[in-house]
Structure formats: C-alpha cells, structure tokens
Amino acid sequence: MNVIFETVDSKEQETAVIKAVEKTENIADAIKLLEGSRDRLQVISEGQTGFLSIKNIYYIESVDKRTFVYTKDNCYETKSRLYELEEDLGRFFLRCSKAMIVNIKKIKSVRSEMGSRLIATMLNDEEITISRNYVKEFKGRLEL
Amino acid sequence: MKRILSLERIRVLFVETLVITTGMLFGIGVEGIIFRLIGKSFVLSWYQPMAIFLTAFVSSIVSVVVFADEPKTRGRAITRMALHFILLFLVISLAGYVFDWFSSVGMYIGMALIYCFVYIFSWVSNMYILKKDAQEINEALKDIRDDE
Numbered sequence: 056m057n058v059i060f061e062t063v064d065s066k067e068q069e070t071a072v073i074k075a076v077e078k079t080e081n082i083a084d085a086i087k088l089l090e091g092s093r094d095r096l097q098v099i100s101e102g103q104t105g106f107l108s109i110k111n112i113y114y115i116e117s118v119d120k121r122t123f124v125y126t127k128d129n130c131y132e133t134k135s136r137l138y139e140l141e142e143d144l145g146r147f148f149l150r151c152s153k154a155m156i157v158n159i160k161k162i163k164s165v166r167s168e169m170g171s172r173l174i175a176t177m178l179n180d181e182e183i184t185i186s187r188n189y190v191k192e193f194k195g196r197l198e199l
Numbered sequence: 200m201k202r203i204l205s206l207e208r209i210r211v212l213f214v215e216t217l218v219i220t221t222g223m224l225f226g227i228g229v230e231g232i233i234f235r236l237i238g239k240s241f242v243l244s245w246y247q248p249m250a251i252f253l254t255a256f257v258s259s260i261v262s263v264v265v266f267a268d269e270p271k272t273r274g275r276a277i278t279r280m281a282l283h284f285i286l287l288f289l290v291i292s293l294a295g296y297v298f299d300w301f302s303s304v305g306m307y308i309g310m311a312l313i314y315c316f317v318y319i320f321s322w323v324s325n326m327y328i329l330k331k332d333a334q335e336i337n338e339a340l341k342d343i344r345d346d347e
Contacts, residue, residue: 110345127347147343152269153269159340159343160343160344160345161344161345162340162344163340163344164337164340165333165336165337165340166333167326167329167330167332167333168273168276169270169273169276169277169280170266170269170270170276170279170280171325171329172269172270172276173329173332173333173336178344178345178347179347184269184271186269187269188207190329190332193336194332194335194336197336197339197340197343198339199335199336199339
C-alpha cells in the first residue's frame with residue numbers, strides 16, 4: 056500500500072484517509088490506533104477485576120461518585136472517572152448528560168421528548184435521555 | 200447555587216436576555232408601525248428600552264433557574280414547563296404594571312393573549328426543530344449502528 060504523509064498546521068486539520076479494496080483486520084487495527092481509542096476497559100464485577108471489550112459497552116453512568124459500565128445484559132463498576140473515559144473511548148462515545156456517556160453505535164433510534172430532550176432507545180430496548188445541551192454535539196459526531 | 204451559576208448558564212442568561220430584548224423591541228416596532236398606519240399617535244417613554252431589558256433579564260433568570268436540572272420523566276418536564284409559563288407570565292404582568300404597559304383590563308387581556316401566542320409558538324418551533332433533528336440522527340445512525 057502506498058503511504059502518503061503531509062504536514063498540516065493544526066491538530067484540527069489532522070485527518071487520515073485509508074483507501075482500500077476491503078477493510079482487513081490490519082486496516083481495522085490501524086484505524087483503532089489512529090483514532091487513539093483503547094479497546095478494553097478494566098472493570099470490577101462481584102469483587103473480581105477483569106477486562107471488558109469497549110465494543111460491548113452500551114453506556115456508562117456515574118452514580119454517587121462511582122462509575123458503572125452497562126453492556127447488553129450486565130453491569131460492571133470501573134475505577135475510571137466519567138471525564139477520563141469521555142476522553143479515552145473515542146468519538147462514538149458521547150456525553151449525553153452530566154452523569155452519562157453513551158455508545159452511539161448501540162443506539163437503535165431516538166425520538167424527541169418534552170423539555171427539548173431526546174430519548175434514545177438502545178439495541179437492548181433500554182431507554183436513556185440525551186439532554187438538550189448535548190444534542191448539537193451528538194449531531195456533530197454523526198457529521199450532520 | 201454553584202450549579203446554577205456555571206459559566207454555561209451565565210452565557211445562556213446573556214443570550215436569552217438579548218434574544219428576549221430584541222423580540223420585545225421588534226414587537227414594539229411593529230406596534231408603532233400599526234399605530235402609524237391607523238393614524239394614532241405612538242410615543243415611547245424614555246425608560247421603556249431599559250424596562251424591556253430589565254424584564255428580559257428577570258425572565259431569563261427565571262428560565263435558567265427553572266431549567267437548571269434536566270427533568271427525568273415526562274410528567275416532571277410538563278410540570279416544569281407549566282411552572283415556567285406561569286412564572287414568566289407573572290414577571291411580565293408585574294413589569295407591565297410597574298412600567299405602564301397596559302392601562303385597562305382589555306389591554307391586559309390583549310397582552311396575556313400575545314404572551315400565550317409567543318410562548319406556544321416558541322414551544323411548537325422548538326419541538327419541530329427537535330423532531331427534525333431526531334429524524335436526521337435516525338438516518339445517520341443506520342450507517343454506524345452495530346449488528347446484534
């Protein structure tokens with residue numbers, strides 16, 4: 056594969072474009088590396104520490120200074136703080152309220168609700184609220 | 200208190216004050232044109248622009264305080280909106296009384312009707328914009344959604 060590198064003036068201008076016949080495993084790994092997102096998160100479940108694949112996370116919630124990670128059927132606790140995870144998990148993880156980050160890829164649909172909010176229905180049919188302050192950012196992540 | 204006075208809320212307070220002031224001055228401008236067209240005199244007292252700004256500022260404080268937290272249920276959202284509607288109406292009624300915006304019951308009812316119209320129009324517009332946003336987001340989600 057030909058690799059072209061060009062220097063740009065600012066961080067905002069940094070873009071990587073990969074042109075390939077198909078998305079191979081190597082290319083997927085390269086994308087992950089470039090996006091700077093980690094692929095596993097250390098979690099605690101029933102006193103046992105383990106690792107959870109990022110792609111299985113539905114949403115993350117902070118309750119009483121503790122951070123809980125929700126997957127399709129389970130809930131785990133993590134030592135990481137919400138703001139740290141917001142920075143680390145990549146562009147598909149969106150802050151949707153003061154105490155919650157949602158994985159956009161796990162949202163089935165959204166609908167408008169009273170109070171200028173959006174209600175997101177997740178792939179497991181759970182519903183979460185996207186506060187009005189974060190709707191603009193949500194659209195930005197989807198390049199709308 | 201700290202939550203209410205965050206930088207973001209101060210920004211919202213400032214923007215809302217300017218938007219409401221502009222809207223009210225525009226309304227007075229239209230009123231002036233109508234009075235001119237029907238051949239009546241129209242005089243704006245020296246203190247009215249500042250009265251409008253003050254009313255807009257107090258209205259914005261009410262909005263920022265009432266909507267300081269996100270309602271968790273639809274019922275709470277409706278209650279909060281009803282509270283906001285009533286409190287804003289009280290602010291405008293009081294301002295109208297203090298700054299002589301009406302001199303008869305008929306004018307007061309007229310002002311109340313205009314207030315209801317503007318409030319409902321703003322609410323419907325917001326809901327329409329949000330509905331459009333939801334449609335666009337749903338379309339965009341199709342391309343990135345995980346298969347499960």
